[in-house]
Amino acid sequence: MTATHSETRRPSVLLVDDEPNIAISLEYVMRRAGYAVRTAGDGEAALDAIREEKPDLVLLDVAMPKRDGYDVCQTVRADPALSDIRIVMLTANTGPVGAEKALALGADAFFSKPFRVDDLSKRVAELLAEDGVA
Amino acid sequence: MSLTAPERWPLRLRVFLFFLLLGLGGAAMVAVGMVVAARRLEAADYAPFVLGGGGAVFGILLLTAWVWQLFDENLARPIQRLSGELMARGGRGRATADAGTLPLEGTRYLGPLGPAAAQVASELARARSGASGMVQDAVVAVEAERAELAAVLRDLREAVVLCNPDDAILLYNREAQRLLSPGAGSADTLGLDRPLFALLTEAPVRHALERLRRRFESGRYLTHRDHLSVAVVTSTRDGSRTLDGRLALVLDAAETDVAGYALTLRDATAAIAGETARDRLLADGLTRLRRPAANLGAAAELMAHDADMDTQDRTRFAGILGEEARKLAGEIDALAAEHDALRPRGAAMNDVSTAAIAACLRDRCSREEETPEIVDGAGVAEAPEAPPLWMHCDSHGVVELLAHLSNRLRAAGAGTITLAAEGAPTGPRLDLEHDGAPVGEAVLEAWLTEPLAIHPTLGGPPVPAGVSTDLSAEVQAETGGAPLAAAGLTGADVLAHHRSALWSEPAGAGRARLRLPMPPAVEDHASGPAAMPERPEFYDFSLRTAVPAPERADARLDRLTFVVFDTETTGLFPTAGDAIVQIGAVRVVNARVLGGETFEQLVDPGRRIPAAATRVHGITDEMVAGQPGPGPVLRAFHDYCAGAVLVAHNAPFDMAFLARAEGASGRRFDNAVLDTVLLSALLFGQAADHRLDALAERFALDFEDGGRHTALSDARVTAHVLAAMIPALETMGVTRLDDAITRSEAASALRRRQARV
Numbered sequence: 001m002t003a004t005h006s007e008t009r010r011p012s013v014l015l016v017d018d019e020p021n022i023a024i025s026l027e028y029v030m031r032r033a034g035y036a037v038r039t040a041g042d043g044e045a046a047l048d049a050i051r052e053e054k055p056d057l058v059l060l061d062v063a064m065p066k067r068d069g070y071d072v073c074q075t076v077r078a079d080p081a082l083s084d085i086r087i088v089m090l091t092a093n094t095g096p097v098g099a100e101k102a103l104a105l106g107a108d109a110f111f112s113k114p115f116r117v118d119d120l121s122k123r124v125a126e127l128l129a130e131d132g133v134a
Numbered sequence: 135m136s137l138t139a140p141e142r143w144p145l146r147l148r149v150f151l152f153f154l155l156l157g158l159g160g161a162a163m164v165a166v167g168m169v170v171a172a173r174r175l176e177a178a179d180y181a182p183f184v185l186g187g188g189g190a191v192f193g194i195l196l197l198t199a200w201v202w203q204l205f206d207e208n209l210a211r212p213i214q215r216l217s218g219e220l221m222a223r224g225g226r227g228r229a230t231a232d233a234g235t236l237p238l239e240g241t242r243y244l245g246p247l248g249p250a251a252a253q254v255a256s257e258l259a260r261a262r263s264g265a266s267g268m269v270q271d272a273v274v275a276v277e278a279e280r281a282e283l284a285a286v287l288r289d290l291r292e293a294v295v296l297c298n299p300d301d302a303i304l305l306y307n308r309e310a311q312r313l314l315s316p317g318a319g320s321a322d323t324l325g326l327d328r329p330l331f332a333l334l335t336e337a338p339v340r341h342a343l344e345r346l347r348r349r350f351e352s353g354r355y356l357t358h359r360d361h362l363s364v365a366v367v368t369s370t371r372d373g374s375r376t377l378d379g380r381l382a383l384v385l386d387a388a389e390t391d392v393a394g395y396a397l398t399l400r401d402a403t404a405a406i407a408g409e410t411a412r413d414r415l416l417a418d419g420l421t422r423l424r425r426p427a428a429n430l431g432a433a434a435e436l437m438a439h440d441a442d443m444d445t446q447d448r449t450r451f452a453g454i455l456g457e458e459a460r461k462l463a464g465e466i467d468a469l470a471a472e473h474d475a476l477r478p479r480g481a482a483m484n485d486v487s488t489a490a491i492a493a494c495l496r497d498r499c500s501r502e503e504e505t506p507e508i509v510d511g512a513g514v515a516e517a518p519e520a521p522p523l524w525m526h527c528d529s530h531g532v533v534e535l536l537a538h539l540s541n542r543l544r545a546a547g548a549g550t551i552t553l554a555a556e557g558a559p560t561g562p563r564l565d566l567e568h569d570g571a572p573v574g575e576a577v578l579e580a581w582l583t584e585p586l587a588i589h590p591t592l593g594g595p596p597v598p599a600g601v602s603t604d605l606s607a608e609v610q611a612e613t614g615g616a617p618l619a620a621a622g623l624t625g626a627d628v629l630a631h632h633r634s635a636l637w638s639e640p641a642g643a644g645r646a647r648l649r650l651p652m653p654p655a656v657e658d659h660a661s662g663p664a665a666m667p668e669r670p671e672f673y674d675f676s677l678r679t680a681v682p683a684p685e686r687a688d689a690r691l692d693r694l695t696f697v698v699f700d701t702e703t704t705g706l707f708p709t710a711g712d713a714i715v716q717i718g719a720v721r722v723v724n725a726r727v728l729g730g731e732t733f734e735q736l737v738d739p740g741r742r743i744p745a746a747a748t749r750v751h752g753i754t755d756e757m758v759a760g761q762p763g764p765g766p767v768l769r770a771f772h773d774y775c776a777g778a779v780l781v782a783h784n785a786p787f788d789m790a791f792l793a794r795a796e797g798a799s800g801r802r803f804d805n806a807v808l809d810t811v812l813l814s815a816l817l818f819g820q821a822a823d824h825r826l827d828a829l830a831e832r833f834a835l836d837f838e839d840g841g842r843h844t845a846l847s848d849a850r851v852t853a854h855v856l857a858a859m860i861p862a863l864e865t866m867g868v869t870r871l872d873d874a875i876t877r878s879e880a881a882s883a884l885r886r887r888q889a890r891v
Contacts, residue, residue, distance in 0.1 A: 070637070071575035078572075096474070096560060097651045101635045104649065105575070114463035 043067030077106035157198030218818035489522035511554030524655035561654035582625035713739035718846030768799030785809035
């Protein structure tokens with residue numbers, strides 16, 4: 001997968017989830033919305049991908065092998081070079097305080113599964129529009 | 135001591151009879167002498183004999199009567215009074231300030247008896263004050279034991295009730311009082327010596343008792359896993375609560391007989407309701423999920439396998455897929471929320487204040503060397519602007535977790551650690567604030583997977599600059615053999631138990647905080663716990679050998695249950711339409727006044743209360759408006775008195791009012807009755823002052839002055855007087871209820887006779 005696009009800059013989204021089926025659907029939705037999409041299957045791979053080329057937004061699952069979503073989120077926020085990346089966290093089950101923790105660690109939005117794809121894409125578009133990249 | 139019938143007669147009666155005999159005997163002898171003399175002289179005229187003999191007889195009778203009068207006035211009465219005073223001192227174990235000085239007025243004709251008695255009394259007082267040291271030590275020891283037991287039982291979350299084999303309650307604790315006391319309006323109350331099954335459904339307990347009894351009698355209990363206990367589920371009599379717990383037989387010291395049984399109970403109403411609701415939710419939930427799942431499956435299958443489906447059909451099926459997926463998501467959300475609401479409270483979960491957590495944490499840390507100093511912050515310290523917050527948690531687990539985290543922070547050089555708390559609608563957030571940057575998730579996760587134990591010798595990882603990410607391996611290596619691991623419990627377990635999470639965030643000014651959200655408190659703590667009106671009496675083991683009802687007449691006075699009561703009324707004449715406006719009562723069990731098991735109720739008399747009556751007792755028409763009438767109050771009072779001996783000061787007065795209300799209540803008070811006025815006459819002689827104040831003073835009972843003249847406060851004074859009289863009566867040989875009743879009746883008859891004279 002090449003990471004450079006010479007045409008007019010499209011917003012770039014990194015999709016991090018270890019579950020292939022949801023990744024396929026979300027990748028399709030993000031591409032259809034006109035974003036450049038890359039994927040990663042765990043926390044380590046996600047951080048590598050982010051450092052390799054900084055995305056505008058990360059769709060980040062919480063429960064993942066190696067480093068989890070919270071860890072990735074906190075690490076990104078602690079790095080001044082990366083701190084302006086938008087982070088939307090997705091999770092299946094974190095109990096009543098999962099969202100609070102995600103926001104406390106610097107996530108911009110939080111969705112618990114199952115969510116409506118429409119709602120997610122709308123929120124992603126809003127965040128990117130705020131940054132003036134879409 | 136046993137007395138023959140004449141010995142039981144009052145001294146004054148015996149003296150009177152003696153002089154009567156002397157007078158009549160003298161007169162008879164003179165008469166016989168005159169008749170003999172007349173026969174010898176064979177005189178025709180008896181007139182001189184009749185005149186002389188009559189004069190002599192009259193003179194003898196007059197002289198005897200005069201001497202009797204002197205004797206009664208100066209010897210019999212003073213002796214009776216003196217013996218009453220001596221008995222009041224002899225019978226009571228308490229040495230009082232004036233116990234040594236005996237009032238000697240009117241005893242000058244008793245010769246050295248008065249001064250001798252006074253000397254004995256003062257010697258007794260002196261000996262007592264010497265012996266009282268030893269007695270006091272013993273009393274203190276017993277009281278300490280009782281207090282210890284009471285303290286243990288009082289705050290148990292289980293209700294504890296101990297009964298004798300006749301199902302009378304010997305002991306109960308605060309939780310039993312809360313669980314078993316029926317709501318307002320019910321007559322039944324929990325109290326010592328009260329029947330258990332007035333409050334509890336009998337059949338399941340009876341069944342369990344029979345099982346245990348068979349186990350005991352067959353000797354199987356010796357090898358049985360549960361020994362002499364068995365699980366029991368019952369309910370309160372009104373059916374409002376389901377109770378589950380255990381029943382255990384209590385054996386006597388020799389283990390040859392059943393001395394009673396103990397019940398521990400827990401309110402299972404909510405748990406059982408919750409369990410039922412969860413079962414229903416699971417069954418319902420499966421159906422609710424099955425439907426959209428089936429619809430989804432069918433539509434997906436058709437779309438996948440039917441390759442030549444036209445666009446219109448495809449669109450329709452896609453619509454179905456979307457709709458059913460949304461339904462499925464909606465159902466899952468709804469089920470999750472319903473399940474959350476039904477979650478049973480975790481084990482060891484209690485409402486705890488943040489201040490208590492902070493205190494425990496400091497204690498916990500002070501037991502280790504090189505411990506972090508933890509400062510109380512906002513929401514934890516007792517500050518008026520930010521009082522401590524309350525949460526629902528397993529405080530031990532939380533304290534262990536906080537101690538572990540603090541220690542890790544200290545080892546990482548985190549400076550002063552402050553425990554603070556911040557309120558939120560979903561419960562307080564506990565914060566450990568420290569110097570430096572936030573702790574990395576990976577480090578935190580490693581800390582959370584370590585067994586909980588403060589580990590002062592091993593340094594934790596340093597607090598990372600920025601976020602440290604590569605320490606987990608090192609931490610895990612360090613904690614491989616933590617010596618104090620609390621049964622392998624980890625921080626992650628504590629978090630899961632509270633359905634919580636832990637994270638680190640910046641706190642400003644070069645500091646960061648570890649934040650731990652806690653579930654909110656279950657009860658409202660803003661107003662503090664409901665105060666108990668008066669310290670209830672929780673137990674009386676001596677009731678174990680309590681007297682069964684039919685034999686009560688023969689029962690010892692100090693083994694009986696008395697209800698000491700007083701009434702306030704609209705006036706003095708029940709037959710002229712006066713009625714009760716208030717009843718107050720106290721129970722005395724085994725000669726002990728039970729301050730907590732009182733009865734106090736205003737009564738709407740159905741007529742105006744005269745101002746004169748209001749001046750006596752302070753009860754006005756406004757106060758009784760809206761109060762129950764005599765019918766329901768007397769029924770409740772009748773239940774309160776079940777199986778007890780009624781006692782009142784001037785009982786005929788109060789009993790007349792109770793009898794008058796029989797029509798309204800449909801209840802007869804046919805209990806045995808004792809009157810403290812008559813008991814006082816028995817003890818101190820007819821001539822003594824029998825008013826309640828005088829008796830209280832004689833027995834050196836202290837009561838705050840303002841408290842008198844409500845029915846309850848008068849009943850309470852009477853109860854203490856009764857309790858003090860029982861040992862004094864004993865020294866007169868009045869030890870049994872029937873003694874007390876017959877001797878009182880004799881005293882009553884004497885009073886009536888004197889009233890007529």
